[in-house]
Amino acid sequence: MESGSLSADLLRPPSPRRRRTDKAMRALMWTATGIALVPLVLVLYYTLQKGIGALDAEFFTTDPTGNFLGAQGGVKSAILGTIEIVGFAAVVAVPLGIGVALYLTEYGGKGRLAQAVRFFVDVMTGVPSIVFGLFIYLVLVLAGTGGSTFAGWKGSAALALLMLPIVTRSSEVALQLVPNSLREAALALGAPRWKVVVRVVLPSAASGIVTGALLAVARAAGETAPLLFTATIVKATTFNLNQPMNSLPAQIFQDLKQPNDELVERAWGAAITLIAMILLLTLIAKVIQRRSRAKGAT
């Protein structure tokens, strides 16, 4: 990147008009970034202001009690529920999505199967999250699959459906950007195809794939609608995915409705918690990305 400017100097300098355009456009990019940051700062500030008061030790270590007259408890069950539900959904959806994307770029090509898969994945990106919830409700909840009506894993299923197209689509974009020359070079060296896929293509696209997976997780973690009719809202912590399970968005959704300032504050506190959890996840992924990049995978 930096070496570019060096070679530019070798030639005649650009005319003042071109330089002005350059400056103006650069300024525009700066401004755009500033503009993008404004809502973020405002949203975060608003959320912090509303919810910071709710954050104390009890907030993280107790379950909601439902008691309006006494201590209302924290959101422990919601935090754990979100980790369980989203974690399980990610474990299912991320490998599946990457697998589908690999198939599409490396094997499917323009074949009919690949086109059909692409078609459905495309369409699925625009499906409102609530429809996934309705679908799971119709298929798994009403049928009482697994001996339960509402259950954590059914919430995961709805979220996994939501994540799948995001992971697939973003991974596909990342995989297609791996230059063909790289693949061909490896093949020419005599590497079998699977090795090319696993050791050349995937590592080169790792950064993009991880970004896509993170986006999907972040999106899924903040979704209320698919959970209301699948995992529902409960108070107690549970580690059995076949039981109704609490989650942060559902708890936020419920608390915000209450005519009780403490509960509304708890909702905003829960929102801070959710944002912080995703921030943490992003940071972890960045560190991993950076380390893999530093060792020269790209």
Added chain:
Amino acid sequence: MEAATQPMSTGGRPQLGRSPASRLPDQILRLGLTAIAVAVLALLAYFFVKLAIESRLVFEEEGILGFVFANNWNVAASIYGALPLVVGTLITSALALLFGVPVAVAVAVFLTELCPKRVRGSLTIVVDLLAAVPSVVYGLWAFYFLIPKLKPVEQWFADTFHFLPFVAIDSVPGPNYFIAGLVLAIMLLPIVCAISREVLATVPADLKEASLGLGLTRWEMIRTSMLPYARRGIVGASMLGLGRAIGETIAVTIVIGDSPILGHSIFGQGYTLAAVIANEFNEAAANPLHKSALIAAGLVLFVLTLLVNSIARLAVMRSERQSGRPISAGGGV
């Protein structure tokens, strides 16, 4: 199924000398990935078939065209004409793309090309954080903060530019199409930005250096080399962003006014397909026709997404043909 693809077709020859045993992992990977693709296809197909079956009732009652194009959504009278919802979805998504994508791409370019190295990492994470804010938080923030703050500005705009089509309105209601589009733009920004960034980061250094070496300014290099190279990826990213905009429920529900009567100005209040599902699905389970109408609303969303996707794909193909050079590494559209 058909393994013959562009990159891999060359792979046939070196394998000639290999023993069947060493080719086994190859086959496992190929079959495994194909199996996954088939399984996902089957799942998705089931998803659509199931929803299509569930929505049949309302299509029988109203007719497909009647459902999509009739301008009357009246639950109490059991009349389901989704035009106001379809239009609302289109307006808000279009506004969201209009506001969101240019900013998102600009931010992505900024982060990959112009940003000082020291702040790049943290700035990237900050923008990614936008994706982490739950949609209900966006909705409430917009409702309590954005709407009262922007209302006078909108009113001024509507009065000053009343001669433009779809702008004039007597009195701007707090929640409206414009606000919904703005909130959606904020929500799709991190998605479009993150993927565009990844795409831009893969533009080969030699391509950029060659441009700069020819004496182009940084912006000219970005415009002539980077953006065309990343075009498909950016369009792919925008489609994902559009998906979010079209399908967003909770936030839109809070800020659009939820009026099933078609608004005549972008500052009028309206409704979207997703919002109507969010608002009415609670009770709908008890009423078969209503339930099928809401699921049909979901189906219409699929079709809209599909249409927009196809249009985008065509646009990319045409622009590539016009510029006369197929860009080698293309992100999927």
Added chain:
Amino acid sequence: MTRQTTKGAIDVRFRKTGVLLLLSALLALGVTACGGGSSSSSSSGGSETAAEESGGTETASASTEGLSGTISGAGSTFAQPIISQWGSELQEQGLTVNYNSIGSGGGVAQFQENTVDFGDSDAAMTDEEVQVAEKNGTPVHVPIVLGAVTVSYNLPGVETGLKLDGATVAEIFLGNITEWNDPAIEKLNPGVELPETAITVYHRSDSSGTTALFTEFLSDYSPEWKSKLGEGDTVKWPTGTGANGNEGVAGGVSQTEGAIGYVELAYALQNEFTFADVQNKAGKFIEPSLESTSAAGEDVKFPPDLRFSMINASSSAAAYPIASTTFVLVYEDLCKAGKSEETAKNVVGFLDYALGPEGQASAEKLDYAPLAPELREASQAKVEGLKCNGKPISAG
């Protein structure tokens, strides 16, 4: 050369799985961390309970005395605070009550689909709704507390207690009256200085029992309303702005000068709203309050199945006209509807507590009006009539 690349690639692969490993480690960490904590904070009944809820599984009914286990319900947002409160009080006895406030319409639907142990609705089920539910057994309506819908407004200079009647409110929400100093409003409020502010209508956009009650009230007074909009959880509003939930309407009204909306009484009281005195059947303008809501339940005739409406029903001069009761919905024979014996017992125990003196006292503290004695006895008789496989249920 080849060896080198191979080695590097393996590292990469490990790192890739590392992401997943880390994720799962995080998950596992959370799980163990709380495994320790939960024993201390959450109730003893926590883990063994939810198995019952799945319906079929017949656990060795270890229940010795009192209540233990979990029951789940869904429905009215309006009733959520009190059901939640009762749940927290019963938690001390070992019973967990999970309640999902998805709205009255949702409560009815979930009850009909039999995915919950009890539903809750602010309006009695219609005949058609009852018919759908009958596939699982005979549905029983148990009124538990009373509530009311206020007409709240934001009009600087006009204190609480603006007088309105049903016809005028209907005209406002139809969009026929658009300014606060309209002669119709002035006539009802002699001596009150009404500004020339435009009226901004806020209404619920989500399907809501509150809307059902409010529109039922308006239909009683306005033929135009009845023919154009009718009554129901969602209607096609001719004017105004939709807002999600009580908090949405409340937020909209408090933000907008000249706004009017309808909000549940408990919500309005706790947020200190300004609301109107509404004219009742006896012709009096009544301020919504716990007393006037209770009065609305006083001399109301209710049918044997307790499916009745309190809207405009009382002839008492002190009755607030837009009052209602919230109904818990259960199947008469819980076990035949697929609930375990223990769940059946728990549901009965829950209802007994709710209708008992302690439960009703908690209701009052949360700004719900307690049931009038007559109605409470009728409710209790319904609970006593609940069965498990034909046998009466005796709660512990």
